[in-house]
Amino acid sequence: MLEVENLKKSYHGQTILQGLEFTVAAGEMMGVIGPNGSGKTTLVRLLSNETEPDEGEVYLDGRLISQWSGRQRALRLAVLPQEGLPAVPFTVEEVIATGRHPHQGWWPWSGRMDQKVVERVMKQTGLLSKRDRRIDRLSGGERQLVALAKAMVQEPNVLILDEPTTYLDIAHQVAVLDQIQQWRNQEELAVLVVLHDLNLASQYCDRLLLIKEGVQVAEGTPTEVLTAERIHDVYGIIPQIIRHPVTQLPQVLLCPSEHGTSLESVSLSYGILR
Template sequence: MERLTTSQLNISYDDRMIVNNLNIAIPEGKITALVGSNGSGKSTILKTMARIMSPAAGQVLLDGKSIHKQSTKDVAKQLAILPQNPTAPDGLTVTELVSYGRFPYQKGFGSMSKEDRNVVRWAIESTGLTEFAERPVDQLSGGQRQRAWIAMALAQETEILFLDEPTTFLDMAHQLEVLQLLQKLNEENNRTIVMVVHDLNHASRYAHHMIAINKGTVMGEGSPTEVMTPEIFRDVFNIEADIVYDPRSGVPLCLPHALITKYSTTTAATHQREAAVV
């Protein structure tokens, strides 16, 4: 049974409908990747499922209850979200940042308990940041900063973790660093992870479940093998691509070779007519 689902979900900005009648289910204990071109609505869906945005109609259901009708603290004990390109105040240390993750559990004036401090220490250790615990976040590398923010989310001790493009602006080594950490959290702690991913091959390698979105509509959903198809590449990304298989893991990978445009279609038709005349 899936803990997190959407039911006839509509999302709009002002009077413009972005997502219409969305019905999806997030597999529990798995990594789910939302993929699609820029402006497809994937980040909007993530934010609405994480309760940052409110739907125009329909519901996001967590354990059968509307997430937008639950209290902020109750929701924060069940799911955490890492937004795109988060920034910390200058001089804030890793330990101080991670401590913010304990907010849902604090009472009164928000003093940290012994349990809170133990959880913060565990989150820092789990993300490999012990040696940087007292270092200001703004002095870390890109990959280290992302790990610090993930540690803050871990400190919330939630079973569901949302991430909006967690590898944006990172080089290849730091991208792998973050993705492998998420894989570890899923495998060792059974975290349900939902992330927006731009790179199709990263999604295929690290996600168990993929949801391909175009203009707010689900165009494909299932395992990487089910979603990584030439038809979905055309419908969602407007590209022609070959599928190759990773020799290490056997997962399908996308090898794009042409952009589908009105010009290229017209040109191809012209070449066909000329060939027929000859």
């Protein structure tokens, strides 16, 4: 489990994050949303212990994250950074296998166990047929699946992802998020994911954390967080909010400003696609 208490971070006298408090429980997927420059990537760095907060605490599995050694932390927490995998001249299997490093020890059977995990994860992610292909010859979407597989073989309790669907086409967006959701459900994984797409966040996340200029604006279910008034306040746009015809979760439709829609005329007509 991941727990954050009164988190604050400043750079060069400018406050980037202030007063954030939330938890992500086992088996739960929380989405972090907000405009550019709202502090989302800084939050990921704090949660992964890449940098330290000025105030507040981050707890991983009930213990201060700074108190875990690097290896102990890697056994419990996996992070997919915004940059994804570089186009390196190594094979898919070689890159995925590096995720087993925290588990490797001196006993002779550890290598056999590592290989079994790598094989299982390549099968789960549909990468078996690409195992011998070089990473620098894959598409961006394929590389993102490899990055996810590398995290999966790490077998963590907590997964943090910083905009994992950026630059991916819609098919790969769905493939990556479906795989994350399936893994979360099977392993009772606690997942925190930064997303720009509000509709994807609504469909895949149990709860959303909305931040603006480093301040926590709202936290709750997608239905509680994604209201027309709140989106207008945070993003400065006037959306239409409808319910998805299958999942009944809120979906955000954008209206060009040339239509002159006012917030007062926005229809909160949930269920109109029934």
